[in-house]
Amino acid sequence: MDQRPPLRKNPLVLVVDDDLAQRVLVQEALGAAGFDTDEAEDGAGGIARITDLEPDLVILDVMMPDLDGFAVCRTLRQESRTAHIPILIVTGLEDEESIERAFEVGATNFLTKPINWTLLGHHVRYLLRASETESELRAATLAAEAAARAKAQLLANMSHELRTPLNAVIGFAEFMANEGLGPLGNPGYVDCATDIKDAGDHLLSMINDLLDLSRIEAGRAELRxxxxxxxxxxxxxxxxxxxxxxxxxxxxxxxxxxxxxxxxxxxxxxxxxxxxxxxxxxxxxxxxxxxxxxxxxxxxxxxxxxxxxxxxxxxxxxxxxxxxxxxxxxxxxxxxxxxxxxxxxxxxxxxxxxxxxxxxxxxxxxxxxxxxxxxxxxxxxxxxxxx
Incomplete structure (x- = not known):
């Protein structure tokens, strides 16, 4: 069954804060700015809600009982379904250590209290645009890697298919040049057969180089x-x-x-x-x-x-x-x-x-x-x- 969240008309922002008044104020400010919102009142509930809804952005308070914002952020970054979601940490702590810790656990950015309600919507909108660009780049990178693997596999398959008949051409040309079934008559025929073998050897060498490169690019090259x-x-x-x-x-x-x-x-x-x-x-x-x-x-x-x-x-x-x-x-x-x-x-x-x-x-x-x-x-x- 498809577990992806339904398509949304407006971006969904989930607010995780143990302070009811703060949750209400944040949601009102975001609603006025055109965002849909949801909420959770503690860290454990926030993780469950985020995993269920997969919101477009999370606003996460640091100072919560039991499971603080740092722990929630770290947990979200360790789960594949939530690792990509931008997280805006809100903290009343302005010391450098707290800010560094926020980024260490995976926060996208942070806000300090008191929140500037006029700028909150702009801040969220900027983070969403940056996240969208990052997602597009990530998708493009994955597509390029898939294309490179497909190309390497195609080259490997083509090289294998070409080598079999080419080895036959080289073998028969060498057999003829050595007059394996008796004299060819005109010496020019021996020269022609030798030229065919030399050209075949050259082509086989290029195919082998191509095959080696394709194996390396596909990560399948091995050293003996x-x-x-x-x-x-x-x-x-x-x-x-x-x-x-x-x-x-x-x-x-x-x-x-x-x-x-x-x-x-x-x-x-x-x-x-x-x-x-x-x-x-x-x-x-x-x-x-x-x-x-x-x-x-x-x-x-x-x-x-x-x-x-x-x-x-x-x-x-x-x-x-x-x-x-x-x-x-x-x-x-x-x-x-x-x-x-x-x-x-x-x-x-x-x-x-x-x-x-x-x-x-x-x-x-x-x-x-x-x-x-x-x-x-x-x-x-x-x-x-x-x-």
């Missing part, structure tokens, strides 16, 4: 943590991007600390982060340029994985945009170099899952330095396990 040997992981990453480096005619250097520790991390995600940074640097560095991968520990024990290039760079003012999902700093650059704008945002999300940060410094025409910073608690060294 293990002890990762960084030196070996770096070797794998360098081998992976070697064809890309050769095609781009670049120099790729690696600088690893002599005593490189292991880290407690999700190895697949850490590899993905490093490859994203390397691929970005290679993509945006012109021929004969230089890319450097450095791995070391900072003075505070944090682990740093740093990729530096002397490529086209980013204007400092554009760095925040480069961190946004699907954002491209310059449309002409994206058309020239390709990419979806997922690399840096995904990398930042993945390192934040590990409790770390992504740091980026760049200057237009001078190159870019990007660093993954994993907290010291993830470092495994000298026989000590990370916690």
């Amino acid at each position: 943590e293990d002890t990762v040997e960084l030196r070996e992981l770096v070797r794998v990453c360098l081998r992976t991007v070697a064809p890309q480096v050769e095609k781009a005619v670049l120099t790729l250097d690696s600088v690893l600390a002599e005593h490189l520790p292991a880290v407690k991390a999700d190895e697949r995600k850490l590899k993905q982060m490093i490859l994203n940074l390397l691929s970005n640097a290679i993509k945006f560095t012109p021929a004969d340029g230089r890319v450097e991968l450095a791995v070391f520990t900072a003075e505070n024990g944090d682990l740093i994985v740093q990729v530096r290039d002397n490529g086209i760079g980013i204007a400092p003012a554009d760095i925040p945009r480069a961190m946004e999902t699907f954002s491209q700093v310059d449309g002409s650059i994206s058309r020239k170099y390709g990419g979806t704008g997922l690399g840096l945002p995904l990398t930042r999300s993945l390192v934040e899952l590990h409790g770390g940060t992504l740091e980026l410094e760049s200057a237009l025409g001078e190159g870019t330095t990007v660093a993954l910073r994993l907290p010291a608690r993830r470092v495994v060294q000298l026989g000590r396990q990370a916690v």
Whole structure:
């Protein structure tokens, strides 16, 4: 059964006060100002009446026997049905401690006695408008969060649906390129099959990035943590991007600390982060340029994985945009170099899952330095396990 109160023509204000004369005066003033009113003569009765009626606003006296106004206010704020109702506390106490306590227990505002009857209606009307605005903002926030969850779920579903046929395309293209059923005849067919596989691998990589982002945005990303040997992981990453480096005619250097520790991390995600940074640097560095991968520990024990290039760079003012999902700093650059704008945002999300940060410094025409910073608690060294 629907427990919501009926629609009202006028706002309903409930007055809770053990003083009968005060209740009458407040209700008369509010009635003259166009408000409907109801009342309760003590704290317990006020809680029951407020829960039943769900008024638009409560005027609550502090000094009541048994259950004072502070206790009533605290109780109302702890109940989901009444937590949103604006509460105007009326007190004869003007000391700072009482005022602070009123706000601590959840009062929206307070009035001191004697009440200015001329201004009471205006005061109530202002609080109601503020409450309505807050409710609208709260509803808009909830709607936006629901839309974000729906979008993330849609992207996840689409990614799953796309990966199955794409894996088949990649598998058959590789099978044909390897001439699994015998010679294809014209060597050009082998090249075509290889191109199909390469394009499929690229598309699958983008879909996987999209799926990872959607999981993170939906709060469903999980870390499969293990002890990762960084030196070996770096070797794998360098081998992976070697064809890309050769095609781009670049120099790729690696600088690893002599005593490189292991880290407690999700190895697949850490590899993905490093490859994203390397691929970005290679993509945006012109021929004969230089890319450097450095791995070391900072003075505070944090682990740093740093990729530096002397490529086209980013204007400092554009760095925040480069961190946004699907954002491209310059449309002409994206058309020239390709990419979806997922690399840096995904990398930042993945390192934040590990409790770390992504740091980026760049200057237009001078190159870019990007660093993954994993907290010291993830470092495994000298026989000590990370916690």
